[in-house]
Amino acid sequence: MKVLVTGAAGFIGSHVALYLLARGDEVVGLDNLNNYYDVSLKEARLARIQAFARGELSEDIYPGAQESGKPTGSFRFVKMSLEDREGIAALFETEKFDGVINLAAQAGVRHSLDAPFDYIDSNITGFLTILEGCRHNKVDHLVYASSSSVYGANTNMPFTVHDPADHQVALYGATKRANELMAHSYSHLFNIPTTGLRFFTVYGPWGRPDMSPFLFADAILNDKPINVFNNGNHMRDFTYIDDIVRGVVASLDTPATPDQAWDSGNPAAASSKTPWRIHNIGNGQPVKLMRYIEIMEDCLGKKAAKNYLPLQPGDVPDTSASVETLEAATGYKPDTPIEIGVKNFADWYRAYYS
Template sequence: MKILVTGAAGFIGSHVSLYLLARGDDVVGLDNLNDYYDPTLKQKRLDRIAAFCDGRLNDDIYPEIRTEKPMGRFTFHKLDLADRDGMAALFAEETFDRVVHLAAQAGVRYSIDDPFAYVDSNITGFLTVLEGCRHHNVEHLVYASTSSVYGSNTHIPFTVSEPADHPVAFYGATKRANELMAHSYSHLFALPTTGLRFFTVYGPWGRPDMALFKFTKAILEDQPIDVFNYGHHKRDFTYIDDIVKGVVASLDHVARPDPDWDSDNPASDRSKAPWRVFNIGNERPVELMRYIGLLEEALGKEAQKNLLPLQPGDVPDTYADVSSLVAITGYRPDTPVEEGVKRFVDWYRSYYGA
């Protein structure tokens, strides 16, 4: 297939691109390479994809799916999602079979400081993707949502069959809006769409603004780390390879209308339109202090901890119920956090020579 991956220079997007290429799909990558965090890291991810396609990278990248057939081709477009004319031209030129939309303005806390950046990227940008899919007969749109949509929900594990209408951060609000926008396009234009609520993704080539990356850098530099909610909150930390496999499994199972959907008692994760939503999480919440302890163990060094209260926009605990993902795709995330943290530290030391 020919697949558009938006956010291809990003953490998740670069990994998804590699996986699709490894199994033989052609990938068109899109990214605006903005400076929300170090653009050098984004360029290095793109360089890694190019090296993989050229055979200059070791064959240990997703060896379980490598086949005798040639690897897919990769092309890249530097383009902003909010560029309506540019996006329309891209869809018209390339004629994609399917789309994996991962580009977004990320970050819960930054959405408090610059909400307009989230509207430009996450709302206007998502609309250009929906319009491109609508007008060019895309078979399936899979897009990134977030566990942040659950917001004030306290009934855990979070399940997609229950409402998620009270986000406490503007970032989560824009992603919930994406789910509703997708539903309207699925209903109006029979466009199959699948939204994926990611739970605290971590791993090699991750984002520098995320906790594991910041903690590792600070500990190695003998700087204190800020530990919010005094380290008592829990997160469903999900390793990057598990996210990638969940994304691709969802992409391969095109959303279908649910013939049993009841408008008098509507489920929140499916519809009479070809629309659905899945959680992708590890199903094993870990207390932040335990997470930090695993990092200290992997680094062989103790952290200086600055204990602080819960930040605005944060929630105490996250915990994913992935039963619907398993039922439809047959895939269940399974990487233990102990193994995932060690892999990240190994990558970090190699990349930064730390």
């Protein structure tokens, strides 16, 4: 396949690009390399992808993805913002992608309190350019990142795609919910298969510096206190990056189809009479934040000083994913224990930052 991966220098996007290359796909990676966090980390992720595409990495990238004797796929990087309407249109017209995995977005719940227009530009206007590219160039399937944040004020655990997602508590979640509705309209009007994946707290090597694993590791190793929000009473559905990547690629390989049983008089929330689907992609086994911190302390060999703080505006107390629809559609089965995932992250962090 020829696949466009947006956000290719990002955490999830870089891993997805590597997996696609390992199985022999032709990948075009797009990213604007903005400075929301350390650009050098994004550049290092890109360099790793390019080195793997050239056959220069000795490490085993995604064992089992690469078929015996099959060459590594090709990779080309394009520096561009999603909201570049003319640039995105020209890219789609030139490349004629078979599939698109849209992972580029302005991320972060707390940042949306300070820079709301960043979220509209990237997550709304930018997503529209992707939909238009798919519309005018007959893309076989669009897979895009939604978020567990869309559940907002809902406290019915575990979160299931059959629940409503209409009571947003942060602009970030509102933009991701808008993406789901925009995708439905394009699936309905233009018969474009679209699949939205609601990500739950992804962590692992090469992760984002604004997320808790990075913040905790940095503080612990530098003898600084860690901020423990909601006084440590959070539960999070931490999901390891390798499990996420396999779920994303399996979704790409399983284009959304119309739900023949869909009833407009009793409409299902996550399927439609159009080729549109929504799935949770998480671990399905939430972990208490304090337990997560204990595992991080064990892996780093140091105890953390803790600064207990109240729940932050826009945050939700707990997340827990029901992944039954993704499992039914693709066979998705996350299987990385939290102890192994955190150790892998800690080992990578020590090595990368010396």
